[in-house]
Amino acid sequence: METILVTGGAGFIGSHVCVELVQAGFRVVVIDNFVNSTPESLERVETITGERLHWMDVDMMNLESLDEVFQTFSIDAVIHLAGLKAVGESVVDPLRYYLHNLTPLLHLCECMQKHHVHRLVFSSSATVYGPPQQVPILETHPIKTENPYGRTKHMSEQILEDFQRAYYPMKIVILRYFNPIGAHSSGLIGENPVGVPMNIMPYLTEVAVGKRPVLHIFGDDYPTRDGTCIRDFVHITDLAKGHVKGVEATDRMKSGVSVYNLGTGKGTTVKELLHTFERVTQKTIPYWITVRRPGDIAVSYADVQKAEEELGWKATKEIEDMCLDAWKWQRLNPAGYIKK
Template sequence: MNILLTGGAGYIGSHTAVVLSQAGHEVVLLDNFCNSSPSVLERLQKILGKALPCVEADVRNTDAVERVLREYKIDAVIHFAGLKAVGESVANPVLYYANNVQGSISLLQAMQKVGVKTLVFSSSATVYGEPQYLPYDEDHPTKPMNPYGQSKLQTEKILRDLAISDADWKITSLRYFNPVGAHESGLIGEDPNGIPNNLMPYIAKVASGELPHLNIFGDDYETRDGTGERDYIHVMDLAEGHEAAISYLENCCRGFEVINLGTGKSVSVLELISAYEEVIGCKIKKFITKKRPGDLPVYYAQANKAKKLLNWIAIRSVGDICETTQRFSAAKIIA
């Protein structure tokens, strides 16, 4: 298949590009590089042994998206493009609705014009909000606690309505839990600018000396060791989940499906730090600080639906997560 990845040069998009290309698909990237770097394209070429076509454009430019769909004879789209920092979404909600919701509408308008009606949407477990029960399954009530989560849920509602209005659409919304890790080559991984919003790149930056210490936000939660627990999924497992979703849509009946992508297990902040310390062979400087407003003590996925429909499960360990993250971090320092 000819597959367009919006936001394809980003963290999850680039890893998915590798998996899809190695599975025999023709992959085209579209990215405005607001959350990524053009240098990723060179790294992808080293991994794959070939260059992937990449169009620099904003997904909100409907005409530009339409041109790409036509020029490359696209069969299906995986929609990664969007902003993803929870704190930033609280501070600037209009920016998030403009990028994430308006951008999705623009993409759908272009797809409708061309007649491309197969879509995998990059959603998030943040749509669930505070857990009514655990693990979260796809039937859990949705009540996002921030504009980022709201923007993902609003887009899902649009996609559901679209699939109801036109029976030719095939749409899967993948609700991610906590993507972490890097490609085994060390060439691509999560590389945020400045101080990271997510735990894993923060640990890596402290381990490398780029940041002085790690803040742990609270150690008195009702969890195994008092620190927050999350469902950390290796980015390559996540990427393989997208390839499985494309195969599912290629062969399934039409409509709209929501599917969790997670491991089904929780890992605490201290457990993740300890696993990283084992990889690097030394302690990471850390301090306990006060809890952040809105942080949940624990959440993790019920991933049975992905196994049933996609024939997919997460197979990589916490050790794999830490080893590949460190490999990517070390390669950046050498470069």
Template structure:
């Protein structure tokens, strides 16, 4: 059984691939390396001692994607590829609509042509938009507030229509909350291009000395300490969720959405305090304006995933901070993108 993983060299993708390989799956990885690293592929192979095909291909390259389906017997797809920055999507909406939606359209068309009708889709909690109450369950009103979230919501709708037209399709829509942390080996982790958009890599880069101080976007939210509250989930727990969802889509047909989160919200200040406690390193920080498209409070009700997928997050906030720091301390400059001497 071969699982095609799009975006498999990225942060979530690499951890998901590692879990798939450890569980005995054969994988085929495709990634355009725009926001990921070939070094992550090499490290996955080193950690597992296993080989697998890797294609340096963009989903927008239909001919290149066709080659992947022709050269491999694909049984299911885990679709993680796409642009992912909320702030950047507000500034460059057309790039997000083109990359995320057209790339997914090409993928689904090829899956249909090759009769591969099982897919786990990397969606996002941003599809809920500005929520009136928390925790957020899957039946909450949908309405994204930025271009990134809208691409995820539109892809969910595209897949819903696809299933309605052909009920043989089996689809899991995984609505991620906020992935943080790294593999416990310190060998795989989050390595963003340029200045980090997400909180944890910003904190770890300050801690390792790459950045002077943490900028906190907004301290006037209607939260206990004024900073934004999010549901942070360890990336390894998130990766395990993909395996549970894969088992679900392989077992039958249908389309379902699942929240992957811990069900607990932490503010930015609480994350800083937890990180400082775990590492003993002080994180200097300043406050700046809110980012366009951000909301104050967002955390999940993950009970549906527990009931239907048998999945529950296992790692706490201190594990997330500790593993994130182990990765950054061992890799101060990430995967060192200027060095690609490895064969994969």
């Protein structure tokens, strides 16, 4: 049985990745400093899978603590998800983002080299493409980062390229996510934003559950079929399964770095998402159209052929599933995770 270290495993994406790894037969070790999560998500992963997880409260800013993890466990591969992810916050406090998104990666590379762990999956983002020159967006699309958060992802990718060139045994898969939404179908784990949600789906479900009065749609004058932005929403469980495929791919690779988009390849407008949510949940969502948000791009969706051909991964869930599962999570957990 292979042992996978998942950094940031208590977070939104991490908790779903842990479920899929355990169900695919991997032994999972989680580290997290719980800066944006709670150990309760990991207890719930154990409830879903019926397996105990090995988890530790480790801050990856601390090299010694991270090194201890590598000394304690015989790790076969790492999925690195830990990091800060709020674009707006990164504009206000860029140094915090550079420090806290790049230092953990540098520490991780150091430990992996020292302990001869050569397989790594890194979570990047479609935000590295900036406004697309054409859609669907291929992995070869030029990079144009527009905010400090996006730049930390691009810099991380560059660090990994350089590290791999200098340290030949490394086998690295970089996953560029489009817009993960939804929740596990059990309703036990899901997205648990602190304060005002920055993304549409948690905002929408908070309006549906009565926590917020109205959904704001930022602009309906984009050059799209209904004037609202088009995004590639992908179910979190599909995205999580993509990580299992990513880890398996690192086993097949000789050495090098491979980059894959994880999306559905389909674009959905914000209004289409809203109306699908209303239809499948039978809830009416009040909404206001407000001004465009600076930095938002009109249309973004992935070319997913490379992931399909090389990873053998394809998203299977529809927008309806994403809405139903997000709603189930919100309905069963109106205050999110309870324990802090």
